[in-house]
Amino acid sequence: MSDTANRTVFRTCPLCEATCGLEITVNPQEQVVRIRGDQKDVFSHGFICPKGSTLKQLHEDPDRLRAPLVKRNGVHVEVTWDEAWREVERGFTDVIARHGRGALSAYLGNPNAHNLGPQMYTSAMLKSMGSRNIFSASSVDQVPMHVAGGYMFGTAQSIPVPDLDHTDYLLMLGANPYASNGSLCTAPDYPGRIQAIRARGGKVVVVDPRRTKTAEESDEWVSIRPGTDGLFMSALLHVMFAEGIAKVEPRIASLANGLDELKAAVAPFSPSAVTAMTGIPEDVIVRIARELCAAPTSAVYGRIGVNTVSFGTTNAWLVNVLNIVTGNFDKRGGAMLTTPLAGSATTRGTAGKGKGFATGRGHSRVSNKPEVLGEYPVAVLAEEMLTPGENQIRAAITVGGNPVMSTPHSHQLDTAFAGLEFMVSVDIYLNETTRHADVILPSPSALEKDHYDLGLYTYAVRNVGNYSQPVLKKSDDQPDEWEILLKLAGILQGLGAECDVAVIDDNIIAAAVTSAVANSSSPISGRDADEILELLSKDGRRGTARMLDFMLQVGPYGAAFGTNANGISLDVMLANPHGVDMGPLEPRFPEALRTPSGRIEVSPPQLMEDMKRLYASLSTPQSDMVLVGRRELKSNNSWMHNIKVLTKGSLSCTAHVHPHDAQRFGLSEGSVVRITSRVGSIDVPVEITDAVRQGVVSVPHGWGHGVPGTRMGVAAEKAGVNSNILTDDKEIDPLSGNAVLNAIPVTLAAV
Numbered sequence: 249m250s251d252t253a254n255r256t257v258f259r260t261c262p263l264c265e266a267t268c269g270l271e272i273t274v275n276p277q278e279q280v281v282r283i284r285g286d287q288k289d290v291f292s293h294g295f296i297c298p299k300g301s302t303l304k305q306l307h308e309d310p311d312r313l314r315a316p317l318v319k320r321n322g323v324h325v326e327v328t329w330d331e332a333w334r335e336v337e338r339g340f341t342d343v344i345a346r347h348g349r350g351a352l353s354a355y356l357g358n359p360n361a362h363n364l365g366p367q368m369y370t371s372a373m374l375k376s377m378g379s380r381n382i383f384s385a386s387s388v389d390q391v392p393m394h395v396a397g398g399y400m401f402g403t404a405q406s407i408p409v410p411d412l413d414h415t416d417y418l419l420m421l422g423a424n425p426y427a428s429n430g431s432l433c434t435a436p437d438y439p440g441r442i443q444a445i446r447a448r449g450g451k452v453v454v455v456d457p458r459r460t461k462t463a464e465e466s467d468e469w470v471s472i473r474p475g476t477d478g479l480f481m482s483a484l485l486h487v488m489f490a491e492g493i494a495k496v497e498p499r500i501a502s503l504a505n506g507l508d509e510l511k512a513a514v515a516p517f518s519p520s521a522v523t524a525m526t527g528i529p530e531d532v533i534v535r536i537a538r539e540l541c542a543a544p545t546s547a548v549y550g551r552i553g554v555n556t557v558s559f560g561t562t563n564a565w566l567v568n569v570l571n572i573v574t575g576n577f578d579k580r581g582g583a584m585l586t587t588p589l590a591g592s593a594t595t596r597g598t599a600g601k602g603k604g605f606a607t608g609r610g611h612s613r614v615s616n617k618p619e620v621l622g623e624y625p626v627a628v629l630a631e632e633m634l635t636p637g638e639n640q641i642r643a644a645i646t647v648g649g650n651p652v653m654s655t656p657h658s659h660q661l662d663t664a665f666a667g668l669e670f671m672v673s674v675d676i677y678l679n680e681t682t683r684h685a686d687v688i689l690p691s692p693s694a695l696e697k698d699h700y701d702l703g704l705y706t707y708a709v710r711n712v713g714n715y716s717q718p719v720l721k722k723s724d725d726q727p728d729e730w731e732i733l734l735k736l737a738g739i740l741q742g743l744g745a746e747c748d749v750a751v752i753d754d755n756i757i758a759a760a761v762t763s764a765v766a767n768s769s770s771p772i773s774g775r776d777a778d779e780i781l782e783l784l785s786k787d788g789r790r791g792t793a794r795m796l797d798f799m800l801q802v803g804p805y806g807a808a809f810g811t812n813a814n815g816i817s818l819d820v821m822l823a824n825p826h827g828v829d830m831g832p833l834e835p836r837f838p839e840a841l842r843t844p845s846g847r848i849e850v851s852p853p854q855l856m857e858d859m860k861r862l863y864a865s866l867s868t869p870q871s872d873m874v875l876v877g878r879r880e881l882k883s884n885n886s887w888m889h890n891i892k893v894l895t896k897g898s899l900s901c902t903a904h905v906h907p908h909d910a911q912r913f914g915l916s917e918g919s920v921v922r923i924t925s926r927v928g929s930i931d932v933p934v935e936i937t938d939a940v941r942q943g944v945v946s947v948p949h950g951w952g953h954g955v956p957g958t959r960m961g962v963a964a965e966k967a968g969v970n971s972n973i974l975t976d977d978k979e980i981d982p983l984s985g986n987a988v989l990n991a992i993p994v995t996l997a998a999v
């Protein structure tokens with residue numbers, strides 16, 4: 249076989265938020281022979297992490313499901329797609345007939361944020377379900393960011409991102425982009441961008457209870473007691489106001505409500521008041537406050553470690569507030585909103601004003617938790633399944649998720665799934681959660697479907713877009729992921745297993761176009777809907793490609809179906825396989841505002857109220873030991889552990905314990921420690937390291953494989969332990985419903 253017979257294609261990596269461009273070589277036998285970074289990618293410029301090249305192994309993994317499975321006599325057996333759909337229809341029809349639609353539920357896992365089909369069509373499936381029992385990985389992750397941005401700027405997508413490429417000073421809290429490559433700050437080669445800040449004379453400060461790789465590569469590591477970031481940030485603000493160095497830009501001040509209330513709210517949080525609880529010396533707090541205000545530009549960025557704690561939303565709000573008070577909000581080098589090519593809630597509708605953001609459109613049945621972003625907290629999913637009564641959950645759909653591994657109080661949720669009357673999973677693996685499913689519907693592999701990071705480009709550090717066509721052809725009977733979701737939608741609507749997905753898809757795009765031409769703020773307002781639909785459906789375009797073309801064409805840079813000759817469309821994307829770059833972030837206020845007041849709500853009442861709870865935490869007794877998580881470069885939550893090349897070497901699922909704590913508890917290197925919380929207990933091998941603070945034990949999540957009924961052979965060889973056996977379903981951030989996965993009180997004992 250000559251090398252010239254190979255073909256080279258370009259595709260964006262879908263595994264994490266970095267959106268790296270890949271150069272993929274495929275031989276004439278349609279096998280991937282090489283994956284490397286795409287040097288010409290407009291955003292990643294050839295950067296790739298160890299996970300990116302494993303799309304080949306993921307595609308070829310013999311454990312990856314290639315046909316639907318149906319559970320018969322307790323065992324999953326392969327069936328045809330027609331049989332699977334009939335089983336889905338039978339199961340849902342039965343549950344709805346006996347219990348009503350209130351008994352249905354859905355859980356959406358993290359991969360949905362990285363896949364185009366679910367990004368576009370899950371909503372149709374959820375709507376067809378006719379139940380409010382919707383849960384997702386968002387409530388073990390980033391919901392606090394949406395809530396804080398929503399209250400302040402008007403939409404859940406109003407999340408400012410740090411302008412990494414231009415800032416002079418970056419303060420990062422609870423983030424480890426050297427391992428995770430960034431989150432809600434889409435930036436391929438995040439580590440390189442951090443080093444570039446330092447290379448141009450800037451400073452990077454990392455606040456974390458662990459001396460992470462990111463902390464090691466920064467100018468300064470500030471060790472903080474887990475869960476106290478809100479106290480630290482409030483003290484920074486206190487210093488800025490007390491010393492008169494706060495410098496809100498006049499343009500932003502003229503748009504802001506509540507600056508005086510903010511000043512009053514942080515007044516009690518002096519450095520002396522918080523130093524004991526945070527573990528950060530007073531002089532360090534004062535110095536960092538001064539540095540943030542004195543730097544030509546600065547940006548504060550907080551992520552998973554500050555969102556997955558009891559004050560998750562307040563922390564997200566404080567990050568935004570700090571960027572405002574240091575004079576770096578909506579400014580080059582500070583924190584800004586992206587202008588995504590396919591549009592977002594911050595670009596649609598009337599510029600400068602909107603309906604605003606609210607939660608609580610419904611409450612969960614058992615513990616009365618408010619709806620947030622159309623969902624209930626996943627921490628209450630088990631109780632909704634286990635507690636008898638009207639609308640008790642009896643059936644579930646999971647899409648691309650493994651909540652038994654990734655959400656709180658795993659043992660309880662595992663029991664709850666086992667007790668369901670019917671369950672369908674859309675997943676490529678028979679894992680710890682999908683083993684409970686009656687029917688498993690496998691999506692195509694990542695290389696067999698098209699791709700555009702619709703969600704992640706909304707939080708990118710540049711205004712970029714990149715569309716990838718499928719690299720490999722899927723088998724003839726394998727439906728696309730969007731077709732699976734629309735078939736589920738049809739069945740849930742009562743259209744039966746034989747329903748025509750193409751008709752449902754046509755109806756969805758027709759509704760979107762009809763709405764756009766009737767909307768006075770749309771670039772195609774008043775146009776003929778049929779003409780637009782005809783243009784969209786050229787060359788037989790359907791599904792994700794057609795919908796993306798529509799979104800790009802009516803987006804901020806869109807071609808608007810011939811109106812803007814140089815505008816963006818799917819054809820433009822196809823002509824640019826290395827992506828399209830519309831430039832760095834630009835100031836967007838007041839245009840981006842969607843609050844009812846048309847102003848920035850600096851001090852929303854919900855946050856003002858929570859500041860009282862934050863102050864009360866200063867006198868709350870603290871646990872001797874607390875548990876925090878840990879990210880690893882070669883791991884991706886729970887689902888990449890079946891890729892041998894990523895798990896070779898020693899098992900990374902260990903408990904990091906500080907030498908002093910090891911001595912206190914009689915632990916030696918490699919010994920086993922029993923960690924116990926209110927809800928469970930796990931035994932984990934010990935790694936003694938001063939990279940973790942005293943009083944803190946760190947265990948990564950996503951492990952605990954080898955459970956009977958699963959089919960992930962490689963993962964089972966290095967099973968590890970599920971840290972979410974310890975996380976407490978009763979501990980959530982009250983404003984967002986986000987689970988508390990860090991700073992969990994635990995006890996340690998040598999085994």
Ligand code: SF4
Nearest residue numbers: 261264267268297300
């Ligand atoms: S950093 Fe993320 S997007 Fe880039 S190659 Fe690695 S997993 Fe893929």
